[in-house]
Amino acid sequence: MTLLDAFEVECFEEIGRDFYKQITETVLSDHNLTAVVSKLRIFIDPRIPIFVAVGTIRDAGAAVRISDIGSIQVQGDNTIISIRDETYLAQFLTRLYTIFGHDHVDQPDRFTVIISEVPIPENFENIEIVNRADTVLHDLIYAMTVIAPEGFKVRREYYGKRQFFYAASENTLPEHVVEEMVSAQFAEIGEEIV
Secondary structure, three states: OOOOOEEEEEEOOHHHHHHHHHHHHHHHHHOOOOOOEEEEEEEEEOOOOEEEEEEEEOOOOOEEEHHHHEEEEEEOOEEEEEEOOOOOHHHHHHHHHHHHOHHHEEEEEOOEEEEEOOOOOOOHHHOEEEEHHHHHHHHHHHHHHHHOOOOOOEEEEEEOOOEEEEEEEOOOOOHHHHHHHHHHHHHHOOOOOO
């Protein structure tokens, strides 16, 4: 997790702090979020009980286009796409099925997709597969759900242009308590919630 500018976990138990720091590092790395999250602070107090994660994000990046996923070669009636990046392969295949239909799209192996017997649209390589900014919220919230203690099902979340927070508890917490805790955690990383 060397890409984060700041990363802290606060917990009154040292073992709990170290445990959640390790879980967070693993989950962010597994979900490819270390390049997106700039600052992250997690506060956990099982006595209340509450889990609060606040952070800032970098630019999530632009849209992923067909040309970002693989190189395209036309061979007779077939268009062969050699896959370079499998990150968005499922969305890529879904998009191809939508454009060409299942009968004309084949994936004989992990790194090859063949489109057969259909005309390829102009600027095919520029077709958008996924917008990274749209997926960041889903990925961040899912990651925080994985990191938060099991049983903390009452949650509040926010995602803005540069900031996010995720608060979870076993119990319903008054809105003002959550706002105060979130604001305090943002202050700890030198930010003010917008």
